[in-house]
Amino acid sequence: MNTIDHILIVDDDRGIRELIAGYLDKSGMRVSLAANGRQMYSVLENGAPDLIVLDLMMPGEDGLVICRELRAGKFRSVPVLMLTARDEEADRILGLEMGADDYLPKPFAVRELLARIRAVLRRARMLPPGMQLSESAQMLGFGDWRLDTIARHLLDQEGTMVALSGAEYRLLRVFLDHPQRVLTRDQLLNLTQGRQADTFDRSIDLMVSRLRQRLRDVAREPRYIKTLRSEGYVFSSAVSVIEEPQ
Numbered sequence: 066m067n068t069i070d071h072i073l074i075v076d077d078d079r080g081i082r083e084l085i086a087g088y089l090d091k092s093g094m095r096v097s098l099a100a101n102g103r104q105m106y107s108v109l110e111n112g113a114p115d116l117i118v119l120d121l122m123m124p125g126e127d128g129l130v131i132c133r134e135l136r137a138g139k140f141r142s143v144p145v146l147m148l149t150a151r152d153e154e155a156d157r158i159l160g161l162e163m164g165a166d167d168y169l170p171k172p173f174a175v176r177e178l179l180a181r182i183r184a185v186l187r188r189a190r191m192l193p194p195g196m197q198l199s200e201s202a203q204m205l206g207f208g209d210w211r212l213d214t215i216a217r218h219l220l221d222q223e224g225t226m227v228a229l230s231g232a233e234y235r236l237l238r239v240f241l242d243h244p245q246r247v248l249t250r251d252q253l254l255n256l257t258q259g260r261q262a263d264t265f266d267r268s269i270d271l272m273v274s275r276l277r278q279r280l281r282d283v284a285r286e287p288r289y290i291k292t293l294r295s296e297g298y299v300f301s302s303a304v305s306v307i308e309e310p311q
């Protein structure tokens with residue numbers, strides 16, 4: 066039995082909300098609407114949607130703040146597709162860092178938006194076997210580092226905390242869940258952002274570079290994240306689950 070996808074649209078522009086809602090409704094989806102973060106949370110009180118379409122530029126709490134809050138709470142696993150009037154790479158990367166799964170600049174064709182929504186949902190639900198993130202471990206150890214999966218930060222040998230962005234945490238978590246395994250850019254995008262790479266998409270390479278900086282990993286002689294030319298990346302360190310004292 067097929068279920069109807071529930072899409073929550075959060076945008077302060079009533080015309081855009083109604084345009085998207087009408088098109089998605091005709092496409093067989095259930096749609097809820099919110100003009101801001103407060104209305105969005107009112108909708109979420111009735112249960113999590115399958116995907117949130119979130120506008121970046123809104124008065125009050127903007128989309129970046131809302132997305133960061135979603136990723137820090139109980140709705141962290143709900144895919145987010147971010148809309149914005151700006152199309153600069155820095156803005157797109159910032160949205161992805163805050164936890165967005167995909168990014169579509171305005172103006173856009175509703176047909177393309179529907180295709181993006183379906184793609185994010187499909188990839189989130191059809192990850193390769195054995196590639197889903199594990200949520201059971203609370204502290205993971207590797208090399209000179211520990212990752213606190215509850216607070217979502219790194220700890221070095223001295224116990225000094227290194228904060229991670231949402232995108233950096235998800236990327237590191239994927240590597241730690243699949244050590245010694247070659248992961249292509251498409252697989253990494255699937256697992257961290259729910260989408261595939263465009264021809265000129267450099268977001269994963271940028272995230273790997275930033276994560277290496279957090280780990281103090283030297284790209285020429287990496288201890289943790291190795292680049293395999295024409296293949297992808299491999300996390301080469303052993304990973305262990307650290308039992309916390311009771």
